[in-house]
Amino acid sequence: MSDQAKSVADSSPSAPTPAPQPGSASPASMPSAKAEVAFDIQDLSIFYGKTQAIKNVHLQIPAMSVTAIIGPSGCGKSTALRALNRMHELTPGARHTGKILMKGEDLYGPHVDATVVRRRVGMVFQKSNPFPTLSISENVLVGLRLNGVRDKAFLNQRLEESLRMSALWDEVKDSLNRPGTSLSGGQQQRLCIARALAVRPEILLMDEPCSALDPIATAKVEELIHALKSQYTVVIVTHNMQQAARVSENTAFFYMGSLIEFGPTEQIFMNPKNPQTEAYVSGRFG
Amino acid sequence: MITASNPSLPATAADLPEPKRWGDRLFKTITFLSAAMVGVGFLLVAYVLIQGAWPAIKLYGWSFLSNTHWNPVTDNYGALPFIVGTLVTSLIALLIAVPLSVGTAIFLTDLAPLWMRQPLTSVIEMLAAVPSVIWGLWGLFVLMPWLHDVPYTWLNKHFSFIPLFAGPIEGSGACILTAGIIVAIMILPIVTSVSREILRSVPDLQREAAYGLGATRWEVTRIAVLSYARRGLMGAAVLGLGRALGETMAVTMVVGNSPKIHASLLQPGWTLASVIANQFGEASGEIQRSVLYEIGLVLVGVTILVNIGALILIKSIETPGSRRT
Ligand SMILES: Nc1ncnc2c1ncn2[C@@H]1O[C@H](COP(=O)(O)OP(=O)(O)O)[C@@H](O)[C@H]1O
Ligand SMILES: [Mg+2]
Numbered sequence: 001m002s003d004q005a006k007s008v009a010d011s012s013p014s015a016p017t018p019a020p021q022p023g024s025a026s027p028a029s030m031p032s033a034k035a036e037v038a039f040d041i042q043d044l045s046i047f048y049g050k051t052q053a054i055k056n057v058h059l060q061i062p063a064m065s066v067t068a069i070i071g072p073s074g075c076g077k078s079t080a081l082r083a084l085n086r087m088h089e090l091t092p093g094a095r096h097t098g099k100i101l102m103k104g105e106d107l108y109g110p111h112v113d114a115t116v117v118r119r120r121v122g123m124v125f126q127k128s129n130p131f132p133t134l135s136i137s138e139n140v141l142v143g144l145r146l147n148g149v150r151d152k153a154f155l156n157q158r159l160e161e162s163l164r165m166s167a168l169w170d171e172v173k174d175s176l177n178r179p180g181t182s183l184s185g186g187q188q189q190r191l192c193i194a195r196a197l198a199v200r201p202e203i204l205l206m207d208e209p210c211s212a213l214d215p216i217a218t219a220k221v222e223e224l225i226h227a228l229k230s231q232y233t234v235v236i237v238t239h240n241m242q243q244a245a246r247v248s249e250n251t252a253f254f255y256m257g258s259l260i261e262f263g264p265t266e267q268i269f270m271n272p273k274n275p276q277t278e279a280y281v282s283g284r285f286g
Numbered sequence: 287m288i289t290a291s292n293p294s295l296p297a298t299a300a301d302l303p304e305p306k307r308w309g310d311r312l313f314k315t316i317t318f319l320s321a322a323m324v325g326v327g328f329l330l331v332a333y334v335l336i337q338g339a340w341p342a343i344k345l346y347g348w349s350f351l352s353n354t355h356w357n358p359v360t361d362n363y364g365a366l367p368f369i370v371g372t373l374v375t376s377l378i379a380l381l382i383a384v385p386l387s388v389g390t391a392i393f394l395t396d397l398a399p400l401w402m403r404q405p406l407t408s409v410i411e412m413l414a415a416v417p418s419v420i421w422g423l424w425g426l427f428v429l430m431p432w433l434h435d436v437p438y439t440w441l442n443k444h445f446s447f448i449p450l451f452a453g454p455i456e457g458s459g460a461c462i463l464t465a466g467i468i469v470a471i472m473i474l475p476i477v478t479s480v481s482r483e484i485l486r487s488v489p490d491l492q493r494e495a496a497y498g499l500g501a502t503r504w505e506v507t508r509i510a511v512l513s514y515a516r517r518g519l520m521g522a523a524v525l526g527l528g529r530a531l532g533e534t535m536a537v538t539m540v541v542g543n544s545p546k547i548h549a550s551l552l553q554p555g556w557t558l559a560s561v562i563a564n565q566f567g568e569a570s571g572e573i574q575r576s577v578l579y580e581i582g583l584v585l586v587g588v589t590i591l592v593n594i595g596a597l598i599l600i601k602s603i604e605t606p607g608s609r610r611t
Contacts, residue, residue, distance in 0.1 A: 090497060094402050119500030129495040133513040142509060143499040192495070199499065 033117055037103075038063040038203055038233040039084055044098035046088060048267050055257040057099070061250075063103075066225060068233040068248035068265065070241060072280070076257040077237040078126075082204050084235060085121035086114040093285040102203075119147070120266040122201035128188035130180030130195070136172050139180040139191055143199040163225070166194040167220050186217025191225065204228065206236040210243065222247050241281060245269050253277045296362070313568065335586065341572065350580060356545035358570065363577045365584050367545045371462060372588060373553040375537065376530035378466025383473050383530075384523045390474075391481035392507055397494075414475035422536035425468040430540055433467070434459025438552055449549040456554055460542035463551040468502030468540055469530045477526040485511060485519035517600055524596040531589050534559040558585040 011102040018121040027284040032088040046054035053076045061067050069077045082088040083096060086107065100107040107117060130139045138145075140159050148153060159176070161167040168190040172183070180191055189209060196204060206225075225247045226232055238244050244251050244265065253261045255275075261268060272278040296302050336343075342350065346363065353364020390410070394403055438455050445451040455461065466569035488511050512519070534590045542554020543564060556564075562578050562585075 085498070087494065087497065110561055115500045116497055116501050117500075123494075123498035125491060125494060125498070127491055128493040129489070131492070131495065131509060131513065133516070134509075143450070146499060146501055146509075195495075196498070 022219040036063040037061065037101075039107075040104075041103040042099040042101070044080075044083065044096060044100060046076070046083055046094065046096045049093045051259055054096075055265045057259045058253060059262055061233070061235060063229075063233045064229065066229045066236060066251040067236045068244035069235065069254060070239075070251060070280075071254035071260075072246050075241075075254045077254055078207050080148060080254065081207055081235060081237050082123075084203070084205055085123055086117045087118070087123065098144075103176070118200060119143075119205045120201055121205060122196035124189070124193050124196050124200065124204065124209045126208040126211055128185065128192050128212070130183075130188050130191050132179060132181045134179045134180055136180050136183070137176040137190060140194045140198050143195060146200065162194040162243050165197050165224070166190040167224055168194060182218075186191055186213045186220065189213060189217065189221065190224070193221070201232075203233040203235070206234065208237050208239055211239060218243075241269070246250075253254065253280060255280070288380060289482070309584050315397075317485045332586070335583045336577055339576055339583050342576040342580040345573070349582070350577075352520040354547055358574055361571075361573050363574070365558070366516050366580055367547050368556055368561050369582060369584065369588060370547050371541065371594075372466075372531055372559070372585070373427040374462055374475050374551070374555070375465045375469055375557055375590075376527060376543065378463060379473060379530040380523060380527055382467065382470035383477055383526055386470075387474055387477035387522070388481050388512075388519055390478045391432065391485050392511070394478075395485040396507060396511065397503065404486060407479070410475050410478050414479060416473065418533065418535040421468060421472050422539035425471075425536055425540045429468065430459040430464055432459075433464055438463075440599065442552060450549075450551050452550040453539035453552065455552045458542075460554050461552050462541065462548075462555040465537045465541035465555070465557070466551075469533050471568050472536060473526040473529045476529065477522050480522040480525055481519055484515050484522060487518070517603060520596070520600045520603070523591060524600070527592060527596065531592060532585070533557075534563045558563050558582075558588065 037060045039040055039059070041057055041059040041061070044054055044057045044059075045052060057080065066086050069080060071077050079088060079172075083100060084102075084107075087165075088094050088096070102117075106112065121262065131142065133168070134142060136195045137159050141155050143157060144155060160169060160173075165174060168187060171187060172191075174180075175182075180188065183191060188246050190211070193209070206229065225234055225236065229249075235246075237246065248265045251265045252264065253268060253272075253274075255276055261272060263273075267273075268277060269281050272281060342363070346353070350363065350365055351369070352366055353362070354366045355362045355364050356367065357363070364478050394407055394410075398406065400450070434455065434457070438459060438461075441451045442453045442455050446453050492510040492514050493506055496506040501509065537557050540559035541556060541560055543556050544554040545556050545561070546553070548555065562581055565574070566578050569578055
């Protein structure tokens with residue numbers, strides 16, 4: 001209970017209904033029957049030992065757009081996100097039932113290799129985690145190197161492209177050989193984004209990527225997410241409802257492991273259908 | 287609920303009583319005394335060793351370190367065979383023990399099924415507590431005869447043209463290599479358990495970063511775990527090295543106790559620590575006794591030098607940026 005209270009207090013202190021910023025959720029980007037589906041989640045339940053963290057979730061995440069997952073602490077946002085690249089399997093004792101189709105393919109099919117899934121579905125974590133023994137450029141290129149890419153010219157080009165995409169190039173182009181951990185917190189997080197982008201994943205998962213960042217760094221990352229959505233499917237977990245309103249086209253609201261409501265961001269924030277959603281987005285929690 | 291109207295309670299932090307400082311001072315004094323005791327202890331040991339070794343130091347000077355003879359009849363003593371024996375057995379022990387320990391530690395922290403980790407860890411910690419002399423007995427009666435009959439005989443038959451494996455091999459199997467292997471087995475548990483602690487301290491977020499890029503288990507171990515922990519692991523190796531240099535009883539039982547320098551690992555040798563244990567009781571005459579003190583002094587010196595060298599090596603491990611790409 002106190003967790004929920006805290007999360008509400010964190011995300012909307014004065015409890016206004018956050019107004020989506022212009023352009024972030026235009027009617028054209030609303031999900032429609034025609035929109036391509038990146039993830040088709042069917043009756044997904046996830047357990048940690050005996051506790052059930054995700055309860056019978058059905059959800060279709062559209063491709064080439066930004067989908068936000070919101071909800072109070074402990075409601076299962078991270079768990080749901082990590083199921084999308086099979087990261088939750090690394091937690092001892094975690095198991096799931098139900099199905100996730102990625103572009104029509106069963107993510108958990110018997111012949112599907114989790115490492116291949118994670119190459120196609122990149123991830124950015126809540127705390128930045130560059131590899132401390134690698135330089136800035138080595139951090140960005142580590143995924144390609146793992147895939148056996150050796151071509152110098154190609155690597156250099158990818159390095160620059162990825163750092164430009166994550167809006168870090170101008171800040172680091174003269175110090176590419178310095179340790180990744182020598183950067184500031186916000187720069188490190190953008191380095192991690194560049195690292196995830198360097199392998200050109202089809203989908204990018206972000207778990208509260210700005211929660212440890214100052215407002216300026218947060219704005220940079222949000223700009224970046226905006227820029228990405230023309231080419232990428234982005235799923236972002238956020239604690240911060242204003243952020244969800246600013247960056248996403250669609251929003252899923254989770255509460256106690258269940259998906260309560262999913263729809264265009266504008267509708268979720270301005271005109272929620274479910275009273276629990278209404279209570280959460282307006283800062284009252286009922 | 288505390289209210290300002292209660293006169294016995296301070297209204298602001300400025301009204302709080304002065305913090306009590308005597309606890310701080312006591313704590314500081316106790317920690318200082320403990321640290322000082324370690325220093326005093328070391329000085330005492332050094333004093334006793336130097337005093338005992340003084341006649342030998344005066345007699346032989348620096349040549350003691352480079353003299354390869356050990357002849358109690360003519361009182362011609364040198365430390366070089368023992369220095370070489372100590373360094374070579376320790377090096378063999380490290381070469382065998384460190385990869386095995388780190389491998390075991392990786393298995394225990396990242397690969398073994400959950401139910402297996404705790405029992406295995408306990409077994410390893412128990413092995414670390416087995417006394418040296420027990421390992422020596424086991425080495426003497428079980429390991430050494432087998433080593434002689436199988437690997438040594440084979441090595442000597444097929445590879446005796448390599449000086450390292452030249453014969454003739456002792457019938458008992460006592461040799462430098464046997465001592466190295468026994469010491470390796472003895473330092474395995476401690477190096478493993480320290481390595482395991484170090485690997486456990488690698489943040490899971492590092493592992494997840496690698497998994498998130500689609501790394502396989504081995505790749506995660508390589509790019510996220512081992513590289514993060516490499517300095518700590520080298521520290522674990524140095525700890526093992528310290529033990530190896532000073533290991534006494536078990537080595538005495540299997541090294542062959544021969545004060546000669548051979549190129550071959552299959553020939554008997556001797557170490558600084560084991561010659562002291564072996565000869566001190568029956569040292570005849572003042573000179574021999576003093577020489578053994580000096581051997582002790584040399585052992586301390588070698589240990590310190592090797593540790594300093596290892597620390598410099600660890601410090602100098604390249605950090606990104608020190609290298610051009
Ligand atoms: N590794 C874990 N082991 C056991 N329970 C966990 C683990 N991770 C999360 N949980 C539980 O699952 C629920 C959902 O957690 P999480 O997905 O992290 O929530 P959120 O990201 O929304 O804060 C919580 O009740 C949490 O206690
Ligand atoms: Mg979370």
